[in-house]
Amino acid sequence: MTTIVIYHNPGCGTSRNTLALIRNSGVEPHVVEYLRTPPSRALLIEMIERAGMTPRALLREKGTPYADLGLGDDTLSDETLIDAMMAHPILINRPLVVTPLGVKLCRPSEAVFDILPDAQRGAFAKEDGEQVVDGAGNRITAA
Numbered sequence: 542m543t544t545i546v547i548y549h550n551p552g553c554g555t556s557r558n559t560l561a562l563i564r565n566s567g568v569e570p571h572v573v574e575y576l577r578t579p580p581s582r583a584l585l586i587e588m589i590e591r592a593g594m595t596p597r598a599l600l601r602e603k604g605t606p607y608a609d610l611g612l613g614d615d616t617l618s619d620e621t622l623i624d625a626m627m628a629h630p631i632l633i634n635r636p637l638v639v640t641p642l643g644v645k646l647c648r649p650s651e652a653v654f655d656i657l658p659d660a661q662r663g664a665f666a667k668e669d670g671e672q673v674v675d676g677a678g679n680r681i682t683a684a
Contacts, residue, residue: 543658545570548580548588548637556636558650558667563638565674566659575637579630585623588637591644596622599646601634654680 545563547570550556563570573580580588589596596619600612606629607613612622626632636647642656651673665674673681 543568543641545657546573546639547571548573548575548633548635548639550574550576550635553635554668555648555650559636559638559647559653562650562653562661562665562673563657565661565663565665566657567662568657568659570638575633575635576630579627579633582623582627585626585633588639588644591639592637592646594646595619596626599634599637600626601632605629605631607632651680 545568547556547560547563549560549572551574560570560572579585589599592599600607600622602608602612610625610629611617612625612632634646634648636650638645638647638653638656640656640658642658645652645656647653650667661674661678661680663674663678664672664676666672675681
């Protein structure tokens with residue numbers, strides 16, 4: 542059985558769509574509501590590295606204390622940005638998905654296709670009604 546972990550915020554549509562796409566591949570992932578149970582510092586750093594990102598690329602601005610904390614300052618170190626994410630988990634952009642094929646920030650939700658080991662099992666439409674998988678389980682790409 543494939544093990545997939547999603548760092549999820551149930552209040553986020555993109556996160557809900559990503560979770561549904563994982564389930565549509567036939568896998569029930571381990572769901573971590575990271576606002577309630579944030580990753581450890583070591584795990585956060587590991588996920589950032591495995592995703593090939595920088596801490597700045599993982600920072601969420603909208604609906605967070607990003608501006609109040611002055612995190613737009615490009616001179617801040619990666620350590621400082623990670624400190625801020627540890628103190629305020631809402632600053633961690635979501636959803637982060639971990640599979641045997643890698644780690645990815647799945648924005649947009651369809652980015653999860655890049656790291657899902659199993660194919661989609663049927664049609665899927667996002668919450669806004671956009672069809673992203675057809676009845677045969679094939680990804681629908683924009684023309």
